[in-house]
Amino acid sequence: MIDEDISWLKDLSQGKETAFKRLYDLYYPLFCRFAMQYIQDEEEAKDIVQDVIFDIWHHRKAMDDIRSLRSYMYKSIANKCIDTLRKAKVKGTYLNSISEGSDFFLLKVLEEEVFLTLREAIKxxxxxxxxxxxxxxxxxxxxxxxxxxxxxxxxxxxxxxxxxxxxxxxxxxxxxxxxxxx
The missing domain is CATH 1.10.10 (Arc Repressor Mutant, subunit A)
Structure with a gap:
């Protein structure tokens, strides 16, 4: 890591807004394109990158341990994208099971109504x-x-x-x- 990066990380960990602005201006477009490789939704990809940048700002005091901010961000964005995809899959499975469950419920109600109508007609x-x-x-x-x-x-x-x-x-x-x- 070059001295400029060390200085920049130090400024970031000390909460200097100029360092945060530089992080955002320099890396935001690059990381959005990276996130788009995982997430096909541009808005979702932008949200993920913004979340990671916000997390870095929020946990800026722990930045002293990071050797390469860029590598750290790539890894964080990739992990967040994978989590988002996993949650979407679980949500999709859950919604499908709810849909299947409601279809099953409606079918049972319909069956019961038909059976009652048939019983009344038989009587x-x-x-x-x-x-x-x-x-x-x-x-x-x-x-x-x-x-x-x-x-x-x-x-x-x-x-x-x-x-x-x-x-x-x-x-x-x-x-x-x-x-x-x-």
Missing amino acids: RLPSPTNTIFELSLEGHSNLEIAQLLELSLDSVKSHKKRGKKILYHKLHLLLLLLLQKN
Whole structure:
């Protein structure tokens, strides 16, 4: 390091504003171009360089330990750029997970609404068609439903077929809306 740099660092560590102004005027454009190699956003790169210059001014009393201000600044700017990129990646991942979480939540709400609408429509079906659909939703097979209600298997199938037609006519608009959303 040459004597002029030593003198300049000494002035900077003593808080002389002329040394700070020289640092800013001499290195700011150079370091902004350097930061742009990491960060593709010019404003973000400028902010990073300004933060590093401010940090140097803020911690100027510790400048006596620095051998090369330029090397120190390059390293500081590179580290700050990497931290910024890391935070942006974490934030992006977080935002994506929030977005995915909210999509999942909305899907669950929609599912519940559809299920409740379907249940209400089933309750309004004529008897025993409504009972057959309720038992079917509970997981009973056609044969089990026939045995529980003491009906023939063909009668259960016939009621289900009629019920599906009625439900389709009542709920087809809802189904169309759901299919359009996906």
